[in-house]
Amino acid sequence: MASGTLYTYPENTRAYKIQIAAGYSGTQLTVVQDPPAFKLGETNKSAEFLKKFPLGKVPAFENGSGTTLFESNAIAYYVSNEQLRGTDDLSRAQVQMFVNLADNEIEPAASTWVFPTLGVVQYNKQQTEKAKESLKAVLSFLNEYLKTRTFLVGERVTLADISVGCQLLLAYRQVFDVNYRKAFVHLNRWFVTFINQPEVKAVIGEVTLCEKMAQFDAKKYAELSGGGGSGKKEKKQKEQPKKAEKKPEKKAKKEVVEEDEELPPPPKKVDPFEDCPKSDFDMDAWKRCYSNNDTNTVALPYFWEKFDREGYSIWHCEYFPLSYLADNMVFQTCNLVSGFYQRVDKMMKHAFGVMLIFGEDKSTQVQGVFFWKGKSLIFDRNPDWAVDSPSYKWTKLDPDAEETKEMVKKFFNGEGDFGDLTVNQAKVFK
Structure with missing residues (x-):
């Protein structure tokens, strides 16, 4: 009778296929899916795991003799009997x-x-x-x-x-x-x-069929993606009780005026970039240059000639909750980046960047290079911009370093040597 160890994470439907097939065929399967024995994004990136499974993908399987398999369909086929495979x-x-x-x-x-x-x-x-x-x-x-x-x-x-x-x-x-x-x-x-x-x-286990079709929950998404529910919708919800406290409409006009006079003046609009020095860098002109000209021969020379090192900064980012990207189809990772861009569109006139999606279906990664006004992390300047940014690791780059110029060149072109990573597509924030 076959036996082996399956590495996965809880509630992975791809692993369910393997476990169910093993149940029908009588394969003795040891499932390793809970910390500290297995933690997605850490265990499958460790040297010990990668020695057995070089791609770091899960589900991953090792039989009793030390032979390893990855890809859920291949593992499910291996642990199946003739009836499950077809007679x-x-x-x-x-x-x-x-x-x-x-x-x-x-x-x-x-x-x-x-x-x-x-x-x-x-x-x-x-x-x-x-x-x-x-x-x-x-x-x-x-x-x-x-x-x-x-x-x-x-x-x-x-x-x-x-x-x-x-x-x-x-x-x-x-x-x-x-x-x-x-x-x-x-x-x-x-x-x-x-x-x-x-x-x-x-x-x-027991499956309860859907009674009411579930809908997108923006607050839940903000919490899971690291925003802590600090988006605009929550702010509006907090303001609603104030509307409920209004006095009845029958109140005398004079009394309403007196009440209004006691209200504090509306808060002064604060410029999130008020601490930044004035700059001659024209973001709109740069974006037109980048969009309408060859990147290497025109746009990049323009960028380095005009870039304001005192008023702007350059950053590299990498999406780090790999547990989510591990099973992503490419289109899902593209949606993740597009959603990020949509939620920070208000900072677009102060920033520019290129995100690259690496890999293929069920094995994607995301990295990007941005530059923006100010020398600090731009997302700290407005809580509405900080919904997605905590899910990325941000590293400030030295604009005068040769490695920075090479990195900017590769990302702004959307191609180049990225070691083991293969560019699937680029998404420009402009």
Whole structure:
């Protein structure tokens, strides 16, 4: 009987696939997922872990003889028996068809819709609506396909059911409410059958189907992304009680005037950059130059000629909660950066930067180079700008150092030698 150790983190649906498959096949699986034995972003970046799993990806598996595997589908296949994999060429091909459908069609669309309701990514209406349409098409196909079938391939549970079921789990919990589910009677029947299998319940526990479709919670997102709920919406909520304390409208006009006279004058508008020296650097002119000219031959020489070392500073940043980026699709990481830009658009006239998304689906990283007015961290100048910034490590750079000039060149071009990292795409803040 096979055996091995699975490294993951709690409630990872990709790891669920492996655990459920092991339960059906009788594989003895030791799951290491809780600190201090395993802490995502630390343990999987340690020298000891990387010696076994050079990419640092989880789920990661090591069998009894020391052979290692990564990628959840490969591990699930290894710990499965013949019934789960398919008993002939056709059934094996059908199983792989649904495994790929789960990964390539269901997971990206479901994640785009569900993740904002969990507060882990910023809500994007256009992308969410597109994801809903894509997911609906897949659900309609599955519903029709299951009209005369109990399971996806054959008469018993296979990796096809396990893969599709695990990728639909969060959606059934968060957004597939009663009204939404009405259109997918056969799919619902199959899903309820799947989650009530003893081998499945032993891993995921009791599943409560969604009663009310979850929505994006901006306050929760701000808290999870490091903002501590200090955004504008919370400020408005704090101001509401003042409105409730207004005197009745029947109050005499003279009395209202006297009450108004006792109110303190409105707070004076404070310039967040009042401590900064006056500068001749023209941010708008720089952005026009960068947008309309070749970066190397025109924009960069212009930048270093005009850059005000006394009034501005240059910074490098790196997104450090790798536990979130570890399983991200590229589009999800792009949404993370775009959401950051949207929430700090008010500082755009004082700052410029380029964020680079490195890697590929399920293995992304984010770094950037910015410059802005002032010699200190710009996000400290206005609490509304500090929602996302705590999730990044910020390092001030020496503008006269050759390594800084080389870094600025690579980031502003969106290409260059970044060691083991491969640039996927660039996002400019301008």
